[in-house]
Amino acid sequence: MKNLDFIYNRKSIRKFKDIEVQEEDIIKMLDAAIHAPSPKNQQTWHFVVIQNNELINKIADIVTKNHINLAEMAKEEKQRKLMMNLLSYYTCFRNAPVLVVVYSKEYYMVEETILRDNNASQDIINELKFPNSAAQGIGAAIENFLLAATELGYGTCYMTGPTHSKIEIEELINFIK
Numbered sequence: 001m002k003n004l005d006f007i008y009n010r011k012s013i014r015k016f017k018d019i020e021v022q023e024e025d026i027i028k029m030l031d032a033a034i035h036a037p038s039p040k041n042q043q044t045w046h047f048v049v050i051q052n053n054e055l056i057n058k059i060a061d062i063v064t065k066n067h068i069n070l071a072e073m074a075k076e077e078k079q080r081k082l083m084m085n086l087l088s089y090y091t092c093f094r095n096a097p098v099l100v101v102v103y104s105k106e107y108y109m110v111e112e113t114i115l116r117d118n119n120a121s122q123d124i125i126n127e128l129k130f131p132n133s134a135a136q137g138i139g140a141a142i143e144n145f146l147l148a149a150t151e152l153g154y155g156t157c158y159m160t161g162p163t164h165s166k167i168e169i170e171e172l173i174n175f176i177k
């Protein structure tokens, strides 16, 4: 039987050692990521690798500030507390040696263009776009990245929590689509 340990050994890790991750290992993880299946092979991904501890922690500060602001919107204290309980899960990359921010490009669907040309209703267009193929492709790539990291001996955590701060993060890291 083939060994599938890299599948079963992957677990979300939320505390990181202060070690340098070898650049060649990061490249191996990225290479694994971009070998993922991709809708219509459009490879709608961008990976931004951040190894600057100060920058990583600034991003964690932004996520913290915005998350507290969102939690303050809760009318009931119980709800606010529930929101605040999530904070550590959205900022656990603080002090990690590497943060990889993953962006999606626009996924082009020729069917959408044709249907719009033929006055299809918004309901039909919405149905077509419902699977959010770009996000699915990104998810496949991230999973490949995580599995490669596991096999190379690194701990990782897949995170979407911080995306409520995407605009500020984009500005901070100067990401241009």
Ligand SMILES: Cc1cc2nc3c(=O)[nH]c(=O)nc-3n(C[C@H](O)[C@H](O)[C@H](O)COP(=O)(O)O)c2cc1C
Pocket (backbone or CB within 6 Å): 010, 011, 012, 013, 014, 088, 089, 090, 092, 157, 158, 159, 160, 161, 162
């Ligand atoms: C799409 C996605 C988003 C996630 N977002 C977060 C997150 O923001 N913060 C976090 O701590 N974990 C996040 N996780 C990790 C899950 O909590 C974790 O995978 C799940 O609890 C199962 O644990 P395991 O990964 O150790 O098997 C996310 C996982 C996925 C697939």
